[in-house]
Amino acid sequence: MIHTAICELLGIRYPVLQGGMAWVSDASLAGAVSNAGGLGIIAAMNADGDYLREQIRQTRALTDKPFGVNIMLMSPYAPDVAQVALDEKVPVITTGAGLPSQYIRAWVQAGIRVLPVVPSVAIARMVQRMGAHAVIAEGGESGGHIGELNTMALVPQVVDAVDIPVIAAGGIGDGRGMAAALMLGACGVQMGTRFLVAHECAIHETYKEKIIKAKDIDTLATGRRLGHPVRALKNPFTRAFYAKEYDAGVSDQELEAYGAGALRLAAREGDAQKGCFMAGQIAGLVQRRQSAAEIINEVTGQAETLLRGACQWVK
Secondary structure: OOOOHHHHHHOOOOOEEEOOOOOOOOHHHHHHHHHOOOEEEEEOOOOOHHHHHHHHHHHHHHOOOOEEEEEEOOOOOHHHHHHHHHHOOOOEEEEEOOOOOOOHHHHHHOOOEEEEEEOOHHHHHHHHHHOOOOEEEEOOOOOEEOOOOOHHHHHHHHHHHOOOOEEEEOOOOOHHHHHHHHHOOOOEEEEOHHHHHEOOOOOOHHHHHHHHHOOOOOEEEEOHHHOOOEEEEOOHHHHHHHHHHOOOOOOHHHHHHHHOOHHHHHHHHOOOOOOOOEOOHHHHHOOOOEOHHHHHHHHHHHHHHHHHHHHHHOO
16 A cells, blocks of 8 residues: 555545535535545535534534645635634645745644645745645646646656655546656645536536546646636637637736636536636546545555556566
8 A cells, every 4th residue: 555654644545635626525425435444525615613613513524534725815705714724634735826824824833734835946945934744746737727747857856856745636537647756756746627526516517528538639738828827628618718718909907707607607607618727737537537545545555556566677
């Protein structure tokens, strides 16, 4: 069995984290992933503190294992959900879309493990100085909001730059990706796209079907003009967004308004025309629906087999 420093830090069986995906990562999915030995994560997204509190309590009703909350720091409700996470004494917090400067000290003092998502070496060093327990180095292959560096380049540079555990994310969907991440120096992996088709994931069936049918070239990154690029499956919405992005006659405000609510339309309503079906470049590797436990067991089992056999290449 693969057991790393991140397992010890978080109290989990397998070094596998489930990504905190807005409109996707709820109590049902987080509880199932934690019960399977990984770290399930609830997405606070743009919701208020009451929503998060209810999701935390639902998760605790589903599992007695460690779980986490992802806090999107650009959310207008960030101060509210940051306090709820403290009040509810969640075991782990991951952060994205900003720096956790104003919250991290209180979280750490409360005994919460804090794992910021980082897109660069500079930010990894910065959050380490703030007191982060580990970092999630996420490459641009991932679905949703992305950075500029790819995972293969980012992870080893972050590993060399910090003294805390590094978790690799972006472009990891099977045991081959996990084995590669560990060889780059990571202590674990975070996966999002692979868990979209978990039985316990409550997104619309249209979303799941699109992931299963996706090919290697079926994602598109939009929003670079706005400073926060997003990777999603190609469809009428993303193609229109991409065209508007390079139309000088479309203002930034109009572009932002065009994208508002598109993820909800995909995840909750399965709107194939107006929805934004966020997914990573590994969507083409996802072939079938499975339970969260089956996904984790398959990925870690394959990685273990590959790592045990790696010595065949060394003479």
